[in-house]
Amino acid sequence: MSTLFLQQIANGLLDGVYYLLIALGLSLIFSLGGIVNLAHGAFYAIGAYLTVLLGPHIGFGGAMFVVPGLVAILGVLVERLLFQRFYRSDPILSLLLTFGLAMVAEQVLRMIFGAPPLSYSIPSWLRGQIFLGDFIYSRYRGTLILIAASCVLALWFLLNRTAFGRVVRAGVQNPDMVGALGIALPPYMMAVAAIGIGLAGLAGVLLAPIYSIHPAMGQEIITPAFVVVVIGGLGSFWGVVAAALLVGVVKGATIGLGYPQFATAVIYLMMLLVLLFRPRGLFGERIQRFE
């Protein structure tokens, strides 16, 4: 294998991380509440727009902390006012709801900020490149990976090593039993929505300097993020992580082999194969109430 191809594989691993922050939130909200959140991309877009708006005042570093918080608050509002009414209904209803919500959010962004894309650049302290032998990587992306990896680890710790996480995991498997044990699930559902949506906001902040910021940017990312969730398997934390990295690597390999025109089609092909041969996803768990 040539070093160029190896470099594409390595780059692909990192490429996958961009979907991860979105996909993890999607998966969490679906597992616990049964809501297929098609509006998840809209929160990512709102995160990016807030960064453009607040960046000049609080800096990029400030935006990294403030913006996900603001988006999470918005997420809590949406969860309290809308999502919670649909936890017990047919997911098709929540799918329609969030589909509509995504369109409304996109139009609102268009009305406030206009359709032309806005500009936002990498802050000067994060510009520059990292060279490792023949490999090149941008310093900004290096930082981005570290932040995303810390989020993934923190989330894993929260879900698997804390009392909070135990309730959430129990709620995913059997909400009625959790209720029977005298634990009220709604506050946990609200917290999960805040975390999931806050992560989408963070993705918006992190990708604003390198991607085009326009009202439909949410739509752009939601489809591949969904593909990642489907490939990884609903309810499986590491499944989603593995799927994100796998999608990145397969994309990288496709470009490395000289077929960039298929770079986005190939991930849908992967989804098709997974649905055909492992409909529960690569690492999907049996979730009682979804069987």
Next chain:
Amino acid sequence: MSEFIRPSRRSLIKAAGATALAGTIGMPAISRAQSDVLRFGHLTPRTGFLGPLGEFAVMAADLAVEEINAAGGVMGRKLEILKEDSVNPQTASTKAERMIERDKVACIIGEISSASCLTIAQVAARTKTLYVNTGGNSDALRGANCNKFMFHVESQNSMYVKTCGRSLMQQGLVKGKKWFSLTADYAFGHDLLKVAKRFMEANGGQFAADKLVPTDLTDFSALLIEIRNAKPDLVISNLAGNQITNFLKQYSEFGLTFPVAGFGFDTALAWAAGKDNFGGTWPVVWHHLIDTPNSKKFVQAFTAKYKKPPENQAWGDYLAVKIFAQTMNEIKSTDSMKIIEHWEKGAKFDVMKTREGYFRKSDHQMMHEMYTVQAVGASAKNQWDIFTSSPAVPAANESLEIIATTAEENECKMA
């Protein structure tokens, strides 16, 4: 506590399909025609990856209508413009048909996507209604797919390639040089790549690589690694829409130093990349820094109304509306055949540049001057004036037609 409803995967997929379908159903009706108003139809993508440019088109068309009505309308009638999002080629033709047959528009103006231009042109030919293309660049629209009822204010790909190519030759980036090109994988990109290759072969350059890029690819890092490895003399972008912004931002992020040029470009995309990231040499049909009285007047009026300068797509739609109104007032008719006859005879128009423009009879392409712009970098004095412009191409002593397709290159057979 009642049980959660158990959805099956299949019902989820069905619902996703249904919602996707619902999204494609069109907009509601528009009021009936009245005899004291004259209607133009305007179609352009307002969503999707060309949407940001479409918005400039709409703003400019509105401004033109406002100015025309302030000056007394068209043949004493008030001008009204019906505007819709063309969405995709199928929707574009359905909407064009509805505008013509139900709303009785006198003409159709607009578009950015070459694929939608083609379907609208088919409706135009069938209904014998004039269509002026303001943003579709593909040579094929003026070549194999040309038709009597379609005219082009927007320049064709050949004009873009030959204009930018001139600057590249002056910079010594063509003869004996290796190009690495990235091409948007759809009708426009394929057409542009074909024209670019023809130019390259005629002028002694060669391609190190040419890569097709899906229009929904947002991350260029893998391609940037390929470029770095290939060490080309020049990187060529045949990309479109938001892709160009993504590419420019990430090219600057990776700090690659090969010169960059492109054959398709819109200033809004450079503004979105920002002065820190915008680089290279690019052709434009018009830009807001052109120093002619009418161009300045347009920029001033647009900026006053919308609080930002117009980009090149605004020029196209503004001009097309103005040309229609001017022609109808001059020949005292809204009849398509009479307008075609007038235009084919070589009527001249003020196109806000140093020379007047006209539609070439053989393929209905507007002959007019073009420009190349060069990024000035971080020293730009504001967020808009981030480039400097070449003088008009062709030069004052040359024929306007030398940058367009030649008779041999053009396959247009006007029916």
